[in-house]
Amino acid sequence: MSPRARLSDRLAAVPLRTTLALALVSLAGLGLLVSGLAVTSLMRNVLLGRLDQSLYDAAHGWAQPGLTRPEPLPTPPGKRERPAQLLYVRVVDSSGNLVLHLDVGSTEPDVPADLGHHPITVGSIGDGGEQWRIMRTTNQYGTSTVGLRLDETKGILDRLILLQAVIGALVLAALAVVARLVIRRSLKPLGEVERTAAAIAGGDLHQRVPVRGNDTEVDHLSQSLNTMLTQIQQAFAATEASEEGARRSEAKMRRFIADASHELRTPLTTIKGFSELYRQGAITEPGMLMNRIESESKRMSLLVEDLLMLARLDAQRPVERRPVDLLALASDAVHNARAQAAVQNPDAEPRPIDLEIRSGAGTLEIAGDEARLRQILGNLVSNALVHTPPDAAVTVRLTPSEQEVLIEVSDTGPGLEQEQAERVFERFYRTDSSRSRVSGGTGLGLSIVQALVTAHDGAVSVASTPGAGTTFSVCLPRTGQSGTLAP
Template structure:
């Protein structure tokens, strides 16, 4: 229970209390030392005076008549001394001053030749400093002086120290609390920052201080830790977002692949059932449709296998490839497929030659898919232009058409697998919806990028950039 209470004490209170305890110990030590030194100094002065007086009185012969103590007597000791003598014949003679009655001191035989502090035998709180010496005329002389002045001086000093100490403790407590509170202000800022971060404000930081101080080094360390935490949280959220996106794409891919495969399979099954039942009148047409759907399904499976290989990042063949030659072949092939279409080849001016290091067959497929996409999704009257050239350290390929174009929403998803811009997902063109996805994967496998610039009514322009041979060679070297 006591431990729990101690844990609940604020740090600033504990620090101030510890400071006050240390100051109190210092005041007590200094007070005891000063009081002891002062008392010792006063006693030393009294002892010196006492010894001088005792030697003076020891040289004087004692008279028995001095013991009456009545009336002024030139033989009485001056000032505050008390003298008691024992004559050689054993008589005791006393002389007291005008300030004190005869004190109740112990017998002279109990007092030695060195100054000694004595207490009154009658219980009084008065202390005496006394010394006994043997006189030159015989006998024993005892000289004493009361210490009331010393006691009063010491008592006054003690009370003065108590008052000053109390005032010092109050001042130190107030000043210490203010200093500690100001010194701990950065910790309060750390607490506020931590609370803000806990509420979701991950960009909050502790105010920076002088790095030469402990608080400054603490703030730097905390800010570094907070930056790492923020980066870790951002990376975690990004990874989670990517994982969710990948999961969504995989789910959509599986759904679309199943849908794409189910359509030709259903068609083949239907025609096969008609043939088995003998209901088909035109067997040649039926077999032609079955063959067509099987070919379509084969193309789909081939495309899926290619995407799967690209996903696992299997190495491609790398040879020096001239993109101008590939573009020329692609234009000739397209003109052979659609002789009525205007398809042209243009060269983009730039430094060097458009030669890259890559897989010739895969790069031909990139151009083939882009040109085929333009042929399938634009009217017969829409011109198609293939451009090739260089730009900086990259080789550039462009396939542009003057078709209807597409919206920005469609353009942002055009490279997704099985994505078709028409909402009905019509398959009259015979495409699988994987052509542009294959283009994107092949280009990225070659270290390049593909983009689309389009707008409704302004056609489409697919742009492929690939590192030129000189850039790749420089990286390898």
């Protein structure tokens, strides 16, 4: 791995808070450094300008060549007089004779031979480390060289640099602390995002990132994450529901196939048994044999028709919708039930089977398939006749409303237990298996009712109390939107 790659990996491992704080402090430090350099340079130029002015005043004043008695000129008002011992002066006449020489301590400036008329900075003669600011003036009387030591100027600049360094360090330290606190507070929502993500990774898809309601980048991120989490949760829920639905459908199909096979096997076994007896010559009354075979054949035919009906319902084909008068269908169902009850018990008193019409908004007309609606009423009434004693009353009740029509088929029979009521719409479910088989029932009547009602966008339910009777309620909308019935 190259050094650049290793450095990049190390930088990537630094926490974001530390990276932001270091970046902020570094930028501030760079700004302070540039500012300090600018201030120091400006101060140096100002101090050197003052020294140069002092040198110029001396070189063109009392220290200029040609004066018989060099004396310092009067100090201008408002200016502090500089001590004479700090000023280096060397004046020679035009013949090269020394006219005036003023020393400053034990060192002298290292004056270059090509010194011009503008001030420059030079060192000291020998091992001295002092620096000087000197300039030279020449006229017809000679040459004057003046200089000032830079100790004071250097001291001022050193103190200025030290002061800036101390102040800069304090400012950077305070900035680092404040930046750390501000960045930590600003990135606190990201910590909540991290904790929420960890909870979601643990399987809790109901977690959401808190949104503070501020128009910030973190809030925008939180809202986007919450939207994404909602979509993910919905996708998971849909997947789970689909898988659960597939499992239920598969289990239901297996149970349906097993029940259908069992129901078909019973009449086939009976027919096969009678045929075998007839072949062996064990039947002395062929008429009775043919009646039994015909009865089992009818039962098997009815079962196959019901199975085909359920298969068409499961195919989810559109239902035919035309105006249907439920009052006429209910009246026909009641008359058919009375005739059926009279045939079943010709010697008994007429069974009380009544039709009630309750007042309500609207008429008893809906949009639907007349044949299938007739089958709904017929199955419910037949179910009441089969599963109740001969003296139990059966009532068909119609109640119109503004948006729907309620059909109720109630009886005064023994009623159903709660477990039976919960399973009464299951395919091939029988509350009394022996009696249902004798009466020719297939156990599919109420399942067909439920499927037909659903195809008409309605709902069917059952309410039963043991010993007090049972009521089946069918709620049908006046205008359905969809259907799942084959023609």
